Amino acid sequence: MKGKYVKVGKKYYSHKSVVRLIECHSDICQNPEKIIRKLAQEKLADAKDIAEAMGISWDGPPFNPKILASILGILCEKSDELTHSEDAELYPVGNGNMVIRYNPKKPKARQNFSIAHEIAHTLFPGYQDQYKARHWSGKFDPENEVEFLCDLGASEFIMPTPIFDMDVKRMGVSLKSLQELSRRYETSIEATSIRMITTSIESCAMMVLSHSYKPEELDKLEREKNQLKLFNGFHWEPPSKKLRVQYFFPTENFSAYIPKYKSIEDSCPIYKVSETRHPYQGPISINISNQHIKFYGEAIILPGTHKRGFGSNVLVFLYQR
Numbered sequence: 377m378k379g380k381y382v383k384v385g386k387k388y389y390s391h392k393s394v395v396r397l398i399e400c401h402s403d404i405c406q407n408p409e410k411i412i413r414k415l416a417q418e419k420l421a422d423a424k425d426i427a428e429a430m431g432i433s434w435d436g437p438p439f440n441p442k443i444l445a446s447i448l449g450i451l452c453e454k455s456d457e458l459t460h461s462e463d464a465e466l467y468p469v470g471n472g473n474m475v476i477r478y479n480p481k482k483p484k485a486r487q488n489f490s491i492a493h494e495i496a497h498t499l500f501p502g503y504q505d506q507y508k509a510r511h512w513s514g515k516f517d518p519e520n521e522v523e524f525l526c527d528l529g530a531s532e533f534i535m536p537t538p539i540f541d542m543d544v545k546r547m548g549v550s551l552k553s554l555q556e557l558s559r560r561y562e563t564s565i566e567a568t569s570i571r572m573i574t575t576s577i578e579s580c581a582m583m584v585l586s587h588s589y590k591p592e593e594l595d596k597l598e599r600e601k602n603q604l605k606l607f608n609g610f611h612w613e614p615p616s617k618k619l620r621v622q623y624f625f626p627t628e629n630f631s632a633y634i635p636k637y638k639s640i641e642d643s644c645p646i647y648k649v650s651e652t653r654h655p656y657q658g659p660i661s662i663n664i665s666n667q668h669i670k671f672y673g674e675a676i677i678l679p680g681t682h683k684r685g686f687g688s689n690v691l692v693f694l695y696q697r
């Protein structure tokens with residue numbers, strides 16, 4: 377790997393903003409996920425003090441990130457002319473002041489998350505020098521280091537410690553509590569499920585799957601398609617996509633690891649959920665390195681992801697009980 381990087385567990389961080397974040401906060405720890413959550417908690421504690429002095433109430437759930445932004449002196453503006461994002465953008469407006477422009481046409485939970493995400497960008501050292509746009513909403517892509525950390529920071533702002541943690545402790549991790557917490561905190565199903573995993577003391581994991589190709593398959597398909605274009609009129613039928621893991625997020629004590637792009641067999645209950653759109657609860661067996669690993673699990677389709685002919689994205693909780 378070229379340039380500076382930091383290795384934490386199985387993950388490498390090489391983005392210069394993340395390496396700088398770790399260097400600046402080495403007193404907290406070396407893990408940027410823990411650092412960003414800690415900084416978000418500290419920012420919230422400061423905001424509470426300022427709010428009290430100003431006579432503003434910052435109560436919840438649900439927690440309104442627009443109120444948080446105003447307490448922190450960040451202006452929030454509706455905009456239907458966002459240039460770099462369909463959700464929200466953070467701009468410097470001189471004298472160290474920042475403004476968040478957001479798309480009011482998006483669903484409420486998504487607006488909330490996008491605004492909280494932009495506030496999380498201000499946790500990075502030197503954020504004033506870099507203008508930031510949220511290019512996609514709540515994708516929680518661990519490979520996109522800065523955006524993933526801002527998603528974690530955003531989760532902490534609108535599902536704050538220790539209130540959210542106490543709710544999870546009381547209710548446990550399950551699809552039923554996920555739905556209840558998502559309503560209570562006005563947060564998306566996906567963002568809420570990840571936040572539940574970050575605080576759970578149970579041995580569990582969540583993952584999101586979608587019908588897709590592996591990157592190397594995509595490259596190969598593109599090459600084949602271009603070659604076939606040379607033969608005019610040749611009918612080209614692409615091979616079918618598989619249900620693959622987009623990301624996997626475990627608690628620290630979860631002993632199995634499921635890699636990105638891992639495909640799921642058609643006979644697995646997770647696959648059936650993507651086709652029938654009916655939730656599933658029961659045993660789930662996943663073939664990892666030629667070994668069938670057994671879990672107890674729950675799966676639902678992710679709301680708003682139904683694609684004609686390709687099934688839906690699936691959200692799964694796995695438990696080692």
Ligand SMILES: [Zn+2]
Nearest residue numbers: 509510523526
């Ligand atoms: Zn961002």
